[in-house]
Amino acid sequence: MTNRQCFESLDRSVRDILSEKQENLQNIPFGGKVVVLGGDPKQILPVIENGTKAQIISASIFRSYLWRHTKKIYLHENMRLKKIAINTYEYKELNDFNNWILSIGNGNAQNNSVSNEDDDPDYHIVEIPDDLLVKSTDNKIKALVDTTFPDFKSNYTNIEYLKSRAILATTNEIVDEINDYMLNLVPSIEKEYYSADSISKCTDTCNDANILYPIEYLNTLSANNFPAHILKLKIGAPIMLLRNLNQSLGLCNGTRLIVTNLGNNVIEAIIITGTHIGDKVYIPRINLTTQGSRWPFVLCRRQFPIKVCYSMTINKSQGQTLSNVGVYLRKPVFTHGQLYVAVSRVKDKQGLKILIENEDGTCGNKTTNIVYKEILDIV
Template sequence: MTVQIPNEMLIQTTGNKIEALVQNTYPDFQNRFSEPDYLKERAILATTNEIVDEINNYMTKLLPTPEREYLSADSISKCLDTYNDATILYPIEYLNTLNANNFPTHRLLLKIGAPIMLLRNLNQSLGLCNGTRLIVTNLGDNVIEAVIITGTHIGHKTYIPRISLTTKPAHWPFTLNRRQFPIKVCYAMTINKSQGQTLSNVGLYLKKQVFTHGQLYVAVSRVTSRKGLKILIENEDGSCGSQTQNIIYSEILKSI
């Protein structure tokens, strides 16, 4: 089903699409980049992790603070029956390129002042839950110091360690072990990851159309007011559009 987006919600530009999104969603960013209330109330949403990473990298570069790189230690699970063969077929360099949903990347670029989101439950009693957002305040060798800006422990300082994580998407013939900080920069996030978030300013970037039932509804319902929602639809030719697809499985609605 095709949906026509009202003109007052659209971002139209002939220039850099990400720059236009940032200007609309994070106005006056250079002066307010370190304000917790400013950061926790806004986010850019997109359909895929690749687009989200592109936006987060763009915004991280805007921060005037020094950058630090953290690389993961990747391996294939030894519980695999064909472990020896797998280590030959899938070298470390290949494992480093792999990404999965709700999983940290091999190369993590961070700056003090950047907002991050936890990808795992670390300590629920301290408010360190999957989806909690924080602001980086210090970058150590083995821990990251951050202040919580959402959830039940707002304002508390905490320390995030590297942990070992495993994942095995259906299209991988092995289980990937990755030792890395369980976080992602979160100026932007995927629509699916935004579930449960409440925001006053949302920029929705539809470079790629929504692809599951109710995904468009989840995106637009994150924002608390119509005024705070801006949508940039990118057509295949690179121009800005005004229509987008909404995926609805009528079978689901009929069964209710």
């Protein structure tokens, strides 16, 4: 998901530094240093806000001048299958599930009896197996929560229980709705934290910005990977960091934690993912800035850089490994690799449940899958 410009900037910087002593290193990628990249082209590409397919592909490492200097090493062996005896039902089930996930990633799992959206070759209609589906005529969120978080009220403080499961959705609005629903199930006392919002004093900000955009308006604004104006928390709730705070302590963007205490100016939490699992840390308020595509200013928000994460977006889940995943497709996926990432977060088939909501509110068994074949052909 890293934009190729980041790699190219690093490349030029390393060349400049190392060529001070050896001029010939100016013409060698990364100044002759070995750089190891890990990734899967079937997964989500760099995010370009309101970007076209061409812009998204152009932003990927595969379109960089560095790619022709890259040596590709492919991983072919499934390590989970290697631990299971070949002639067993468990092996066959896991192997079939693995092949089904790969067919989604490669864009080969389409339902040929259903035409795709406007005959677009990037869009495919995938039929989900019945044993993976969750169907409900009542509250869809409740049905998925009961499946993904069984016996939640008895385990809402159980770290092992919480860190191994999550509900994935396509948009932040749906994610926030699920998180609010689950937070209401937690019996502890809720505490609210309000942000301090202002317009950043940039050189290109108009002089009347503070009059045109009052604080009350700024409080209503939200953005991707950005904390809300009102942050509602309870002790025992899982949270996710939205910024790098201290990498040496394991406080990186995407780190998940469990809230253990709620102070007025600091939040105490225990890390449940990464290399510092079990460490107790303290999260302060920090100043964050963001600029929406339609805002004529830069928003500055002083708030805790966290978000409740019983549920998370599919994009944010990339890189996570969980034992129980619920996928809520009220809105279908909208970019390359999203469905593949959603269904591949689990270790086995039993841990995956999918709820597809049709436009009329009923539950379905077919959904959209988007795969840019150009990317797979490059690799």
